[in-house]
Amino acid sequence: MEKNRTILATAAFLLLFFASCKTSSEDIPLKDNQVKFDTLTVEKRQHLNNDTANPYCDLKVHFVYPSASNEVSLQRLHQLFIRNTFGTAFDDLTPKEAIDKYTNNFVQNYESDARVFQRKLEDLENHPELVPQNLDTYHEQALQSTHFYTYLEALSSNVHFNKGNLLSFQVNRINKKGSSATYSAYHNYVINLETGELVTENDLFVGGYDVALQQLFASKLMQQNNVNNIYDLEELGYFGIEEIMPNRNFLIDEKGVTYIFNKGEYSAYLLDAQEIFIPFEDISVLLRGNTLVSKLAEQ
Structure with missing residues (x-):
């Protein structure tokens, strides 16, 4: 019995030790x-x-x-x-x-x-x-x-x-x-x-990212403008949102990817440049594996 207790105590200690070492x-x-x-x-x-x-x-x-x-x-x-x-x-x-x-x-x-x-x-x-x-x-x-x-x-x-x-x-x-x-x-x-x-978009994403991002862009723009559909965006001065595509104009930080669409790209020139932030958790399946960005997203 005493031997079993010793074994269990040793096992528990090792588990705690490795758990504390695992970062x-x-x-x-x-x-x-x-x-x-x-x-x-x-x-x-x-x-x-x-x-x-x-x-x-x-x-x-x-x-x-x-x-x-x-x-x-x-x-x-x-x-x-x-x-x-x-x-x-x-x-x-x-x-x-x-x-x-x-x-x-x-x-x-x-x-x-x-x-x-x-x-x-x-x-x-x-x-x-x-x-x-x-x-x-x-x-x-x-x-x-x-x-x-x-x-x-x-x-x-x-x-x-x-x-x-x-x-x-x-x-x-x-x-x-x-x-x-x-x-x-x-x-x-x-x-x-x-x-x-x-860093290019092909470095960043797997194939098919353009269609997936197209849907995300439209969704984020609707959220940012507090509207429910693309027609409402058009009423505010946006155009071509159904065809909006990645434009290679992006920044990366520890939280995600930020795209900027300048005046006149998909909106009337009177509107400000559109900044669309996409957190890594929204695009985790799109990120190309074993890259600096995918490792950053895992932080």
Whole structure:
């Protein structure tokens, strides 16, 4: 009897020991990536002919970029941030060189557009028969104006998530020319720090994800707008929701995937960009197995 008690006590101790040693993925803290960041800013206003009485171009840039990395090479991270913020023409430049060149190009393009405007104005003055007839009030006033208009642009990048070998960042661009409508767009990117490549939807999901996400998008939009059907969404200014598809414009964090549909994609331009958050538990069956994202979803 005493021997049996000893065996049971030993077994109980071992069970408790192994139970205490077993750590679920939920108990493992999510580590920050070994990537640090710095910021460059520009606030540039340039009047035509350096005359403050003239129209001007106005540029504001807030560029967050990697300044140190123990993960993928810093040069590769610079390339991805610069390319997706300023464009491929700036790929091979340092962050400081890229922002300086972008600023100079912005001013030069404005001055070039102003010269083209002046030449067209002179052509119309010398050849009035070239003036289009039956113009609406807006275009008639534009033709009568002898002053070029102002350009405004705000460009910013920010880091959304930087853990588990995944780095999500967003670029926001806002610009306006004269009295035209303001254009605004968000572009999102996720970097796999193990490979140095951008994460694609094919990396993220199994086949057939597009149809499944289509249904989720519609459902989430109805929830966010407190309506019961797609017809009600259309009444609010949405369109094409039955055909809405993944647009490669997503962010990832420890909670799930966030898609952004910019103004005019599936909604009237007067509506704000649509942000649709999908928690991992809603798409667990769609996630491709044994990836950084599927492991993140298990945390």
